[in-house]
Every structure is written in structure tokens, then in C-alpha cells.
Amino acid sequence: MHKGQFIFTQVCKFLPKRAFDCLVNKYDGNKWVKSFTCWNHLLVLIYGQLSNRESLRDLVTSLAPFRNMFHHLGFGANVTRSNLSKANEQRDPRIFEE
Structure with a gap:
């Protein structure tokens, strides 16, 4: 049984979440989410x-195959094709560019 952290989770720890949250607030990315x-x-x-x-x-x-591990990977609960396509369509791409 796996007891440590996933490599993907370890890599994502280096992402500047605080700076990203400032961009999300700047462009209202999480509005109505x-x-x-x-x-x-x-x-x-x-x-x-x-x-x-x-x-x-x-x-x-x-x-x-990782559906039961989404929480540990940081993906949230609902990663479906329709959710991804709606998010790609509705969210301002400048959030991810900057």
C-alpha cells in the first residue's frame, strides 16, 4: 500500500499558490464556482x-484509475470532461497565462 506522497503532489508544492490566488481574485476566476x-x-x-x-x-x-485519489492529488471531487470544457470556456485565460 502506498504510504508517501505522490510525485505529482510533491512537484505541485513548488507552485506559488498565493500568487495564483491573487490572479484569480484579480480576474474573478472563482466567481459562481x-x-x-x-x-x-x-x-x-x-x-x-x-x-x-x-x-x-x-x-x-x-x-x-485515480478517481478515489483526487483529493490527495488536489484535483477536487468532480473532474469530468464537461466540467473541464465549461471551465476552459468560461474562465479568463489570463489567469493561467500570467
């Missing part, structure tokens, strides 16, 4: 880049 926050969105996108995923469907399929 209940569960899938900008931070969760960022972590899923980073996972997709690091694992060289080509589409949202491919990304969600690769995450399916």
Missing part, C-alpha cells in the same frame, strides 16, 4: 501537460 476551483483546474491542466495528453477525453480517461 462551487466545487471545481481555478486551483483544481490548474492542477488538472498541469497533469495533462506533464502526461502529454492530446485531448480532454484522453485526459479524463487517464485520470479515471
Whole structure:
């Protein structure tokens, strides 16, 4: 049984969450959001880049075996293709660019 932290979680500890939260507040990224926050969105996108995923469907399929570990990976509860597509469509991309 796995007892330590995931490598992905260890890598994400180096991300400047405080600076990212300032950007989210600047562009109202979490306005009207209940569960899938900008931070969760960022972590899923980073996972997709690091694992060289080509589409949202491919990304969600690769995450399916880890569904019971989403909390430990920082993804939040609901990582679905529809949630990701809505988040990509509605959120200001400047949050992630800066």
C-alpha cells in the first residue's frame, strides 16, 4: 500500500499558490464556482501537460484509475470532461497565462 506522497503532489508544492490566488481574485476566476476551483483546474491542466495528453477525453480517461485519489492529488471531487470544457470556456485565460 502506498504510504508517501505522490510525485505529482510533491512537484505541485513548488507552485506559488498565493500568487495564483491573487490572479484569480484579480480576474474573478472563482466567481459562481462551487466545487471545481481555478486551483483544481490548474492542477488538472498541469497533469495533462506533464502526461502529454492530446485531448480532454484522453485526459479524463487517464485520470479515471485515480478517481478515489483526487483529493490527495488536489484535483477536487468532480473532474469530468464537461466540467473541464465549461471551465476552459468560461474562465479568463489570463489567469493561467500570467
